[in-house]
Amino acid sequence: MSASSLVPVSLAGIARVAGVGRAAVSNWRRRHDTFPERIGGSDTSPQFSLTEVEGWLRDSGKLPDGHERELLWLRFEALGSRAEAGLAIATSATAASATTASPRPASAARMTPPDAATAELSAAAAALGEKVGRREIFEFLLRRWLEINARQLSATPPPLASLMTWMALSAYSPDSDRLTVLDPACGTGHLLSAAADLAADGYEDLTLLGCEIDPAQSALATTRLDFAARAAERSAPVHAAVDIRTADALREDPWPVSNADIALCNPPFSERDWGHDELATDARWTHGLPPRTEPELAWVQHLLAHLKPGGTAVVVLPPAVAARKAGRRIRGSLVRTGTLRTVVALPPGCAQPHGVSLQLWLLNKPAVGTAAPQDVLFVDASHHIRGTARDSGPDWDALSQHVRAAVERLASPPSQELPARTVRVPVIDLLDDEVDVTPGRHTSAGTAPAPGELPRTWDELRATLERIGRLSETLSALVFKGAGSTPTVTVGDLARAQALEVRAGQQSADDSPAPESVLARPLPMLTIQDLLLGEAPRLAVDPAEEHTVAEKGDVIVVGVDRLFRTWVHQDEPVALGPQLYRLRVDPTLLDAHFLAGCLRAPANRRQAGTHASSSSRIDVRRLQVPQLPVADQVRLRASFRDLADFDTMLEQVHQQGKGLIGELSDRLASGDGLAAASAR
Template sequence: MSTSSSVPVSLAEIARIAGVGRAAVSNWRRRHDSFPSRIGGTDVSPQFSLAEVERWLRENGKLKDVGGREFLWPRFEALGSRDESGLAIAEAARRMRSPRTRTTCPDLSAEVRQLVGEAAALGRTEGPRETFEFLLQRWLETHVRQLSTTPAPLATLMTRIALAARIGEPEEGLTALDPACGTGHLAAAAAQEYDGSRLTVLGCERDPALAALATARLGFATEERDVRTEIVTADALREDPFAGTRVDIALCNPPFNERDWGYEELATDQRWAHGLPPRTEPELAWVQHLLSHLKPGGSAVVLLPPAVASRKAGRRIRGSLLRTGALRAVVALPPGSAQPHSVSLQLWLLRAAPDSPPAAVPAQDALLVDATGFARPGTREPGPDWDALTSFVLSALADLDHPEADPPESAVRVPLLDLLDDEVDVTPGRYTASHSEPTGTELATSWKELGSLLTGLTAHVQQLSELGFETAAPQTTAAVGELVKAGALTLRAGQQPPENGSFSEDTEVPLLTVPDLLMDGAPGGLIPSRTAQTVAEEGDVVVAGVVRAFRAWVHQGPPMALGPQLYALRVDPEKMDAHFLAGCLRAPANGRQAGTHASSSSRVDVRRLQVLQLPLEEQAAYAETFRRLRDFETLLSRADSLGKGLAGDVSDRLAAGGLTP
């Protein structure tokens, strides 16, 4: 494929093209005089010619198994305009599937049309769907601050909820609607999850570029099935292109906090069966828009910010939704489930009244589910454990229409009379907190455990307080780097696992990262054993080489992969005791002298850490004392956590009354 010499690429993009880290590219640039010269950017963030980079990589054998997609994307990005690049990707996708048809975007320039043609040709060679998804994902990543998308696992969850909640079977095939479809994540999930025949997927999007990309996505999602799709470019609230159409399920991730949603011109719209949404409540306009399109017994799932459940301005509409049985359930999601990632978003499950409701369907309660506890620990950014979250939510909603069934923990059926107070607050956490209060037996067990911990602490205090220290000449020490050279131990640095590693293997090992240590100290993920480059075995000393999480300990348990800034030290048992080594390394003064302290993320030079030089037989007493200190610290941490939890639980019980004198 031809490339343009005017297309700039950064060091990070070169690294991605070559399948290496950015540091490797910096080394190439420093060591090879033939490396392309900078054509733009700054000294800190230089830019290079894509054509020259491609030529240099090929001539120097730096390209491994990289396809043409990596060289293709920078040319789309160089178009500059978000809309132009988006429309170009959509047009390329259409031509990948139908190469003989004419362009549907006559406004594209000749240069862009040439790029579209080359992209279509590449897609037919390397896989149309794969090429489109690659370009779309890069486009979304580039414009992430301007776009709000629905993550694929969330789209799947929303679709499964809607399919399971509808009453009755569709007589003429299922019809699904997304009135704010964006690039089509929810619409594609509906096409994928529905396994029946005769499916119709309708979508509406006011942004032409997003609508074109959604059309392209659905074209690939439905090419193996007989599915009718229709994506219309329009503002669904102001000019509903599907007015009068009734659907079996509706899915929506509407724009949040938009004041200019059409309040004035839509004041008398017939969709507001539950009341005119206030100007500050556009989300409740979308809720009623969805309800107006549902067939009797049809269901809708909409993603909303948590404030919609409690804002004073919307209480009248919330009350009407509850009284009519339209709002059946609210699910609070963990932070990080979708943009904005810092907020615990909510799923509202809506349902239109069926023509002849089954006797089992209650109309006087709502199911509130608090799933905020399903965040994945140990990650740099908050996000849910999708498998566990999906299983829990679907299980909690499975008995939606069976009031005799007990909901799982963190879910509660709230009677209508309890909800229709002065606030009409449907926030799940407001009601599930009291639902999951510890019982008297559980409190007694916790108090007993705390007493045992305090007893153990007292024993450790007595033993450690008897330690004696004599004033003596300073002992000699050796740096870890010197011990490695002497063969007393080996040092291995943790690595970032490959992003494209295969996850289909049978054997996996836990992966520990620095964020895991800052969270709760437990490994936060699993990776295939084949991709684990540094694995700590039982008895190895693990060191965290970053100031904010500096620590060292002897690993106990099954093998564990180590991420960046973690190190595994394996001792020669004839020369050194592992517990003695860990105790020396984890001394706070040791970390201070080996760290840079420029910031909280500064690294500790593990090779500079000092170890006391003692014969192996003398190390045993030190090792035993180091172990005792570690046990004392563990007990102290557990007692602190348990004691604070008990204080909070007992305070809640006291405030609720019922104290037995």
């Protein structure tokens, strides 16, 4: 029996294979007697046979181009544990390329021999790789694997990996055409892959060294970097070597004498059991023994110990490392010796944990006989955020431009003008009782923004106002027949008619993500608190348990009066917490965007609100919707979308205006605007 015949698949998995929303799959199941029978799961989360589903989709003409990738991934996902699936992906890619690729340097990331199921998957991956490319298939499977394990693994996003690599290379002065790059906590190889891409054109000999304690990630990094090395060799005259070791880099240093030119690292945060006692006399602690509560400073010194004189390192650190009292002695030594060259404050969302404004530290191992630098460059780039509170994230283009412009000034005379929110602070001014190297502490005082900063901000505000003007013309042209001209129906009536399904969110069993042994595939859980703070979901839940999960195309309703809103979910699946509701429509009877637009009307909130307590709630089933044919609903949803865009732009104007007020206030209060005020 083929392994695929035993693979279970959920409604969400079927939707991904078919390239439709989950609501469409539920509709197929309800309307077609030939749809495969459930083989497991529950009534709300049924499981089906992948083989039967694939056959039904093919016979029904519902398999889109490119469906083979999703089918292949579902078979890997069904292997069970995170480690087993990860090792199978790495093994299958290695087996698929073994007969055509040139031998690579041996790595310590050994892979176990494949069993029958993995061997079958390897053959399937090889066959698909021949059609679309082996590296493309591997990268697709790796991306899916990382997505479902996002709560357990810390991956460095590609834009951040590229920025870190650029910083390290720009501050490094090469003395040969050979480059050795080290990442002692490499995960699946994001940073080393970025280094292979950026460094290939400038060097004839490139060596990528990595270490990872998790065998699955180590194996995946080996395969990924082998692909990257081959690509580098094809695109430039460079010889690339890869060596990934599986080990605890702090306790079992696999390269005690290696000399790296640059080092990149996104180390694990807040690990108390990092080997403090057993490593107390380690020779790497040249700036002082890291306190038990400062594992990040152990990683910093580990990087420095592996750099050759003149080498550079860039490391991602939590903001507390810059100011905690326990680490001030080590920070003082890093500053005094000229080792710490730049600290960059990043906006939230650049990497895990996404709710924290992380920092980048650029370090240099001083060469013998060179004078120590007399200042440290601080860059506050934490304001480069795009979008609104409901859809925010780093503005990578603006962030990269700001950091690059600032770091490029590192080798310039101190008198040279710096970008906005950037300052060079003399070493002597940092060596006080705190040795606080938090960028915001130094850039907030006495830092003159760049001359072009205010004009650009005004231009952004004017552009938003112009878009608002165009939308206002469109919306003001709408002509209405009069209130009450169309009969309405409540959400409760629509649910009874099976035009939609209403499900309420549930309370999470715990206030923190469950351990890996419990969560095979964790789902983020959206809560009222997340919406209040305007942050991404903080909690994760086990999808094997009963939860209300919103899929792409579902309508989400907030059942609290002061936060009342509705929207069509467009992202990855998310579990809903208390006072949040999922409305899943039958697309043949209701348009989701039309429904969300009608439900968010203030009149709906007023008539469906309950005022039995000081915390008013919304009775979702009492919300009303006009009774219109689907064709009319589709025509109306464009106006609802314009109205939603209008609301978003008004919020952007508010945020841009508040930013301008703060910037102008700072300038006027500092005396910077005295000449301008005198000219009025």
